[in-house]
Amino acid sequence: MTDISKTTPPAAGDGALLVVDRLCRTYPLPGRGRLTAAEAVSFTVARGGSVGIVGESGSGKTTVARMLVGLVRPDSGTVAVDGRPREARTPRRREARLARAREIQMVFQDPYISLDPRLTAGQCLRTALRLHGRDERSAAELLDQVGLGARESEARPRQLSGGQRQRLAIARALAVRPRVLVLDEAVAALDVSIQAQILQLLDEIRRDTGVALVFVSHDLAVVQHITDEVLVMRRGQVVEQGPTQRVLSQPADLYTRLLLAAVPREGWDPDDAVAARAALAG
Structure with a gap:
């Protein structure tokens, strides 16, 4: 296991757009103990780059994601976008809140969290564009960017497929021209073929927009x-x-090897996963 206490804090150079430095978050437990959800998490992401955070349920990955966008306040540590530190507290002024939202947007596993069921896809995007002072006519361009057309523009979320709703959620996040897009299990509930389409879409978007x-x-x-x-x-x-x-x-850590051993593939033997889990526990 990496000794986090001895890792070097990330540097803002080399084109780093997002710099996360030693984020920590704990929660109180019954009695006097505390649960460590994230301890000294540090990483950087370049413009147009991509970083994955993986782990089993309860590993702390979603807590880190929520700290990045401001849904969870860290106990310590910093998040900076393009060299500007993000305040842990949500700004009171409307203009400051909107500016903060334009730095980092989040796409959730369940798109209903971010989509108003009363609005059509087109209305949803036009609302987001208007809120951030952008031309509402850009809605059609955004829909086209994520592979949705005029027919989907007039549909409400319940009338769209799971893959179409996730595309709409991505388009809504992109409507504010964020610098960073955080995706929390964004394709987990989709069929494998739809997952591949969404992943290809995201790869194209990051290369085209930075x-x-x-x-x-x-x-x-x-x-x-x-x-x-x-x-x-x-x-x-x-x-x-x-x-x-x-x-x-070439995983160096036992836990990483355990995660890899649990992934079904050609020639996969479930006994390998059992053995890896036993080695980790031992």
Whole structure:
């Protein structure tokens, strides 16, 4: 396991757009103890780059994602976008809140969280564009960017398929021209074929617009296809971190090897996963 206390804080140079430095978050437990959801999590993402955060349920990856966008306040640590630190507290002034929203947007696993069921897809995008002072006529361009057309523009969320709703959620997030897009299990509930389409779409968007992606997932196959770097989290700690292809092909940590052993593939033996879990527990 990496000794997080001795890791060097990330630098803002080398084109880093997002700099996350030693984010920590704990929650009180019954009695006097505390649960560590995230401990000294640090990483950077370049413009147009992508980072994956992987781990099992309870690893702390979603807590990190929520701290990035401001839904959870860190106990300590900093998040900076393009060299500007983000305040832990949500600004009171409307203009400041909108400016903050334009820095980092989030796409959830369940798009209903961010989509108003009363609005058509077109109305949803026009509302977001108007709120941030952009031309409402850009709605059609956004829909086209995510592979939706005039027919879907007139549909409400319940009239769209799961993949179409997720495309709409991505378009709504992109409507404010964010610098960073955080995706929390954004393709987990979709069929494999639809997952591939969404991942291809996201890859094209980040290359065309320069938006940085932070992709949170339990699925190593998904992370492998879309990220340049990856963090592996267990019980709130980053146990391994580095280029995605290197970490997934030559894992240094036992826990990373356990996650890989649990992924079904050609010649896969479930006994390997059992053995890896036993080695970790031992």
